[in-house]
Amino acid sequence: MVGTRGVPARYGGFETAVEEIGKRLAAGGHEVTVYCRGERHPEPEYLGMRLVYLPAIEKKVAETLSHTGLSVLHAFRSKIGKEGADVALLFNAANAPMLPILRTLRIPVATHVDGLEWKRTKWSGTGQKYYRAAEAMAVRWSDALIADAVGIQDYYRERFDADTVFIPYGAPILTSTDxxxxxxxxxxxxxxxxxxxxxxxxxxxxxxxxxxxxxxxxxxxxxxxxxxxxxxxxxxxxxxxxxxxxxxxxxxxxxxxxxxxxxxxxxxxxxxxxxxxxxxxxxxxxxxxxxxxxxxxxxxxxxxxxxxxxxxxxxxxxxxxxxxxxxxxxxxxxxxxxxxxxxxxxYVWDDVAAAYERLCEDLLAGRRTRKTIRGK
Missing domain, CATH: 3.40.50.2000 (Glycogen Phosphorylase B;)
Incomplete structure (x- = not known):
């Protein structure tokens, strides 16, 4: 699981998803590796997930992509050492330039494309163009695209004629509070x-x-x-x-x-x-x-x-x-x-994790490919 700040989840939705999904996959007997940046957890594992910490360039335009690049290079070295992953889950379409490397490793990969990042006003014209290009790269190089909303599915279908797998987030249900x-x-x-x-x-x-x-x-x-x-x-x-x-x-x-x-x-x-x-x-x-x-x-x-x-x-x-x-x-x-x-x-995390497990099984078995997501 690559492309986020990792776990323990301390920041946002992607990190929460990685933690909730990853711990359930680990509990189900899968070996789960999460690439992390930032504050270190004191143990090499967390809730059954193996943690790999790598640095990042701490600038808005480079932080996510630099960390993902190092993570993919680490995965490349692991693959050469015969310890490579069966499946990769890449979070954030902004990381799509790293997808060809994963393809070279013959690791099936699903990309969680998130929302319409190019609409965020914090990005300049150049940033917006980058995100639009990254979306196209995600469509081209992923074996599957994950959309957490029907509206995102509609966008990728209308803009790219691409199929997506709908898997939403889960909601924590509070029965009591302090x-x-x-x-x-x-x-x-x-x-x-x-x-x-x-x-x-x-x-x-x-x-x-x-x-x-x-x-x-x-x-x-x-x-x-x-x-x-x-x-x-x-x-x-x-x-x-x-x-x-x-x-x-x-x-x-x-x-x-x-x-x-x-x-x-x-x-x-x-x-x-x-x-x-x-x-x-x-x-x-x-x-x-x-x-x-x-x-x-x-x-x-x-x-x-x-x-x-x-x-x-x-x-x-x-x-x-x-x-x-x-x-x-x-x-x-x-x-x-x-x-x-x-x-x-x-919005039930157990259901969400089960959907990710089915998707990973489909990727490993070759039932989802780039041809599939492009609707061909």
Whole structure:
């Protein structure tokens, strides 16, 4: 499993997926190797997964690809030493330039293409062109493409006439949370609105803050998150907040128990993500029973359906939704319960891992090839 920061999962959706899928494959008797970067786990294995740590160039444009390149070279050396992998799972289409090396090694490979990365405003025109080219390379050189949302499947079918395997993420279902953590942070259940997001324009943190500030809400807004390489956008968001005493920026929260308590205790969770397919933060909020106000794009409607959330397209619509939730907290609570039920039925990690296992078996047996994904 290559192309992410690895495990233990401390960062984002890809890392969580690697951990949840990898530990289940290991428990099922498979030998799982995860390539990692960053903070080291003290043991050579984690939850049954073998960990290989390699460095990366710590710059926005080079970090992921440099680490993946070293990982693939390590895999090449292992293959020469007769210890090579039967199947590779590559995460992030941005890593597609490494695929020809894996092909040279005759290692069948599936690429999890993620969302529409080229739409992210943090990338310049050159960056956008790179991501569009990387998508085409993923189609050309992968034996299978993994899409975590039907909307992503539609995109690859329409743009590349390429088939994908639909495997979503799983949702953690919270049956209880540490309310003491919430109290220590100064909040009570149902007593605040919540945003959890990396500070990037396509996550619409600015719309969340602007919409809330326009509202007559009495309950405070708690904003969790930050982002590397995003100082200008962070300044913009905080300028929109102004001196509104109702708005608190907590920065990154790495205490998972506290984060779960925030999700479960929020009157509403405001979800502005728009380009990433099935979003793990949205699934976590649903699994916690949060009442979701989501930016109105096809990915979010696909995950929430029509009963488990409300949608907004701009700050004015969000302000109205926030006020409506405070006026009728019972209805907001009912939507949160519907969201948890939907997550528990549709986004199950055991099912996700089983789908990855079937895919790996198909790759090893040659039942999925580049011809297959190109629809020929």
């Amino acid at each position: 309310t003491g953590k919430l109290a220590d942070a100064g909040y009570e259940p149902g007593g605040f609105h919540l945003v959890v997001a990396r500070f990037e324009p396509e996550n619409h943190v600015h719309v969340a803050v602007d919409g809330y500030r326009r509202s007559k809400a009495e309950k405070p807004l708690v904003v969790v998150g930050s982002a590397p390489y995003a100082d200008e956008y962070t300044a913009q968001v905080k300028e929109l907040a102004g001196d509104d005493p109702r708005i608190t920026f907590m920065g990154g929260v790495w205490d998972q128990d506290l984060l779960d308590a925030l999700y479960a205790g929020a009157l509403t969770y405001i979800h502005g993500h728009s380009v990433g397919g099935t979003n793990p933060s949205l699934l976590r909020a649903m699994g916690a029973g949060a009442s979701v106000l989501a930016f109105d794009v096809n990915f979010n409607r696909e995950v929430l359906g029509e009963e488990a959330g409300r949608f907004f397209g701009d700050a004015a619509e969000l302000a109205a939704q926030v006020e409506a939730a405070e006026a009728d907290p019972g209805a907001a609570g009912d939507r949160g319960a519907a969201a948890r039920k939907r997550a528990a039925e549709r």
